[in-house]
Amino acid sequence: MLRKLTLLAMVCLIPILLTAQELKSPDGNLLMKFELSDEGIPYYNLNYKGKPVIKPSALGLELMDVASMDAGFEIKEVKEQSVDNSWKPVWGKQSIIRNNYNELSVMLVQPALKGRFIRIRFRLFDDGLGFRYEFPKQPELKYFIIKEELTEFFLAGDHKIFWIPGDYDTNEYPYTTSKISELPEKMEEATIQVAAQSPIENLAVQTPSMMKTADGLYINIHEAALENYSAMNLNVDADNYKMSAHLTPDAIGNKGYLQTDTHSPWRTIVVSDKATDILASNLIVNLNEPTSYQDVSWISPxxxxxxxxxxxxxxxxxxxxxxxxxxxxxxxxxxxxxxxxxxxxxxxxxxxxxxxxxxxxxxxxxxxxxxxxxxxxxxxxxxxxxxxxxxxxxxxxxxxxxxxxxxxxxxxxxxxxxxxxxxxxxxxxxxxxxxxxxxxxxxxxxxxxxxxxxxxxxxxxxxxxxxxxxxxxxxxxxxxxxxxxxxxxxxxxxxxxxxxxxxARGTEFEAMGGLHPEHTTILPFTRLMGGPMDYTPGIFQTTYNDGEQRINTTLVKQLAYYVTMYSPLQMAADLPENYDRFPDAFQFIKDVAVDWDESHYLEAEPGDYVTIARKAKGENEWYVGGITDENARTANILFSFLPKGKKFVATIYADGKDASWNENPQSYDIRKVVVDSKSKLNQKLAAGGGVAISIVEGTKENMKGLKRL
CATH class of the missing domain: 3.20.20.70 (Aldolase class I)
Incomplete structure (x- = not known):
């Protein structure tokens, strides 16, 4: 909820807060504050359950050939609204998406520039913040060139970060995990040779940028609705833990050519104290406009x-x-x-x-x-x-x-x-x-x-x-x-x-030196935040060329990708003859859905493990995928996502007892059990391995002779 500071509070604060406005998320856990400094510089900050997520950070744009939109502002108008509705995607991770936020719209005027003005619009959801710059039509602002966007993200500490180097031309780097302060020493090693790369000269990382704080907050910074604008990288001040926008330049170094009425993409900050909430977030897709297509019947997964x-x-x-x-x-x-x-x-x-x-x-x-x-x-x-x-x-x-x-x-x-x-x-x-x-x-x-x-x-x-x-x-x-x-x-x-x-770095790189087993436990928190990936999973033959060429997963982990690596476009990427050698395992790929009514994020930790359950669209079928990094672990799967009072048959595709990504990747076991909403499975995942489960409604015929889990 938006509120103005009380008069009593105002007299106790320094002048920088005289124009402060506050915005709360619908559930009250997130608090965003907007203010102008004495110099008329816009600032915002963000807290989650009383913990700082973004410390006071500047907003604005530097322009070419004309005065910039970075200071000298006064607040001309403030508007607020609350929105709570739902919409149906053509395809997706769920059939209905709730769109619930509180909004603060602030119009800022620069009196010294003949009243030139812009609007900054903030939307605060239960899972994070989106904001953008809006440039209405006006006599003093028609055409302009962006030299740089000045948006800052002043972090509250030396967080763990999952990152790839800033680059204008490629996203195909492997991920590095480090502290923010360690970025300078690790950047050169992380900037490996890839096709058509243009690494940023100063210290920078790409979005989505995934972080975890020392006290257990998960923070993801990205952008939404990128149209008629350059993609944003993030400059990094590793000493002060401050990030700032770095837009991709054109051939002569300019960052964008705009004509009013227009706006920037949304800058997004998804935050929670649960990693599964990051995966479940619909904030980014909610900030995009509905389709204008009149007929979508021809679009199908x-x-x-x-x-x-x-x-x-x-x-x-x-x-x-x-x-x-x-x-x-x-x-x-x-x-x-x-x-x-x-x-x-x-x-x-x-x-x-x-x-x-x-x-x-x-x-x-x-x-x-x-x-x-x-x-x-x-x-x-x-x-x-x-x-x-x-x-x-x-x-x-x-x-x-x-x-x-x-x-x-x-x-x-x-x-x-x-x-x-x-x-x-x-x-x-x-x-x-x-x-x-x-x-x-x-x-x-x-x-x-x-x-x-x-x-x-x-x-x-x-x-x-x-x-x-x-x-x-x-x-x-x-x-x-x-x-x-x-x-x-x-x-x-x-x-x-x-x-x-x-x-992003997909399956083809398994044939070019391999992907680290943790790679696909990071991608759902980074690349997949913005939309589905054609990852091309399903490789069963995991060694080639007398063992010199290796796929760094177990066979079962490849099955699990069809659930954990969301996409309405899924490829069975291996050669047909390799599927013929493992027909019982191939059955999961044949069965698994590519469009969903529901998604349930059961357990997750970026860089370590991910377990997700999904319900097939329009069917009484559920699929579960769980993956781990290079470490063996036990997936703890609760079947509470199933309808209560009914029995189901679960076919469990599991790593074999002797399985591992590097020594025995093709070892697997398949078993069937009866489950219900109260069932719990503690399933061992091999190093670099996974688990895949298909679930169908139970009948007397298909449950005959099966044990209850």
């Missing part, structure tokens, strides 16, 4: 397989058709010398279609079907792919008929090689080609340095590009899964056909 993992396995196939290394788009590709290892052939794709049809998968992704792969990477070429011309050994028409007859879709792949300019020129022709051939989903890729040259993956120009692609795709009834794009900020609410993204 997808479970798919694909011609993909075979490109990463040692000795596998290739994206490229020919052996040549100097190829142009207008060359006659039928005259190229075949390399004999091309993966996207008509014959090979038919095998994947057969497998998908046999096991009930919706679609088959095919990478490497189109001309241009021979010398695309690293050459910063503008015209690499045309997105409509197949290689000589890929028959579009035949595969369309073959897949359609079996009830399977082919999933398109558009690798842009970072050339957004080329993709935009060809976008409508590419989407029309998809529509003509019954493709309703596409995986887009942005590997490499961006064209227009000098722009960055996370700058305003590319932020607008990704949204343009999603909106244009909607005109053709196409769903988008973007890779190497800017990290998500909840825009899947506004553009529900933008069904998933990569934007």
């Amino acid at each position: 997808v479970k798919y397989i694909g011609v993909w993992w075979e490109y990463f396995v040692h000795g596998g196939s290739t994206w490229a058709y020919g052996t040549e290394t100097n190829v142009k788009m207008d060359d006659d590709f039928s005259k190229l010398t075949p390399n004999g290892r091309h993966g996207a052939t008509t014959e090979n794709v038919k095998k994947y279609v057969d497998f998908a049809a046999m096991h009930g998968f919706d679609a088959v992704l095919v990478e490497g079907w189109n001309i241009g792969w021979e010398d695309w990477f690293g050459n910063w070429k503008e015209d690499v792919f045309d997105f409509v011309t197949p290689y000589p050994d890929f028959d579009v028409e035949e595969l369309q008929k073959y897949a359609s007859a079996k009830g399977v879709r082919i999933m398109m792949h558009h690798e842009t090689s970072g050339s957004a300019a080329n993709y935009e020129r060809r976008l409508d022709r590419a989407f029309q080609f998809m529509a003509d051939h019954n493709y309703n989903s596409v995986k887009t890729g942005y590997v490499g340095k961006i064209i227009p040259r000098g722009e960055h993956h996370d700058g305003q120009r590319m932020v607008n590009h990704y949204i343009h692609v999603a909106r244009r795709a909607a005109d053709y009834g196409i769903m988008i899964n973007s890779h190497e794009a800017v990290r998500p900020t909840g825009l899947h609410r506004t553009y529900p056909n933008w069904i998933a993204q990569e934007s």
Whole structure:
């Protein structure tokens, strides 16, 4: 609730607090205070249950060529409102989302600048704070250029932080866990070589930034509704534990070009004394606008397989058709010398279609079907792919008929090689080609340095590009899964056909040195805060190349990812023949849902473990996934999420007694038991392991001979 300070309190305070306003969360646990300093500088702070989360931190923007919006303000108007409603997402972790907050809107005027004004809007939820800058139309503010955003996050201590280096072009770093004060000494080691990177020169980390305080508060800083603005990194003052906004620049160093009436993205701070509450938060998606799409019936979650993992396995196939290394788009590709290892052939794709049809998968992704792969990477070429011309050994028409007859879709792949300019020129022709051939989903890729040259993956120009692609795709009834794009900020609410993204270090890196076992216990608290990830789980064959290439999980942990790594787009990423070797374990992947009515966060600790239960949308089925880091542990699973008074059959996929990620990853056990809402399972997870459970309503037939848990 918003209230003005009482007169008695005012006379006891120093002048800096004379204009202070307070805002409480609906449950009263969070308290945000806004104030102006004597110099007219806006400040805010945030407390949770009396504990400081953000100490007084400055707000404002530095502008190019005109006076900045950083000081000299007076409060012109204060408004308040409370909102409590619910809405239904097209797809998601739950079928109904509550949107409950108290709002404070403060209009600030700069009298010395002919009354130029801005508005800062704060929304305080039970699980955190969102705020943004708003720039109404006015005579003294029409067009302006941002030099830097001056938003601060002054932390209350030397927190534990889970972080990746600040960068303008990639999110694909492994996570480092340290104290904030240790960032300077660890930054160089953490900034490993990845594709198309542009590390920030000063000390900075990316968002979402996940922290834990010494007294047990969990704090997550990110942004919501990133449109027509540059993505935010966080400068770090490691000595004073202060963070500040660092926007991605364009080719000439500017951070944003705006025209009133407009606004910034929301800056978000999710906070709780329970790690599970961080995972359960809907604050970021609630701060995004509802979709304007009139018809969403064509948008649906997808479970798919694909011609993909075979490109990463040692000795596998290739994206490229020919052996040549100097190829142009207008060359006659039928005259190229075949390399004999091309993966996207008509014959090979038919095998994947057969497998998908046999096991009930919706679609088959095919990478490497189109001309241009021979010398695309690293050459910063503008015209690499045309997105409509197949290689000589890929028959579009035949595969369309073959897949359609079996009830399977082919999933398109558009690798842009970072050339957004080329993709935009060809976008409508590419989407029309998809529509003509019954493709309703596409995986887009942005590997490499961006064209227009000098722009960055996370700058305003590319932020607008990704949204343009999603909106244009909607005109053709196409769903988008973007890779190497800017990290998500909840825009899947506004553009529900933008069904998933990569934007982090995913499964493909298991084939390039491996991922640390703790990696996927951190991602739900970082990357997945903004939206679903196409993580591509389900790798059963965990060693390759005589053991030199290793997947750092147990087989069961790969099953658990389908619940813990939320996405409405889930891939069974391994080779079909590896699933044929483990049909009983593969059953879980076939059964598990990709859209949900409910999600229950049972236990979690960032960097250590995560256990989640979800109810399949419209079904009396529940699925549980639990994962751990490199340490073996016991998952304590309460089945209180089940309806009371009913019995259910739980199929438990567990690590074997001798299982571990590095010595015996394929050891697993499967058992069935009867459970109800009072049941409790203490399940051992192997090092780097997990547990996966499918639950169906009990009947006399399926419970026959089963023991109660």
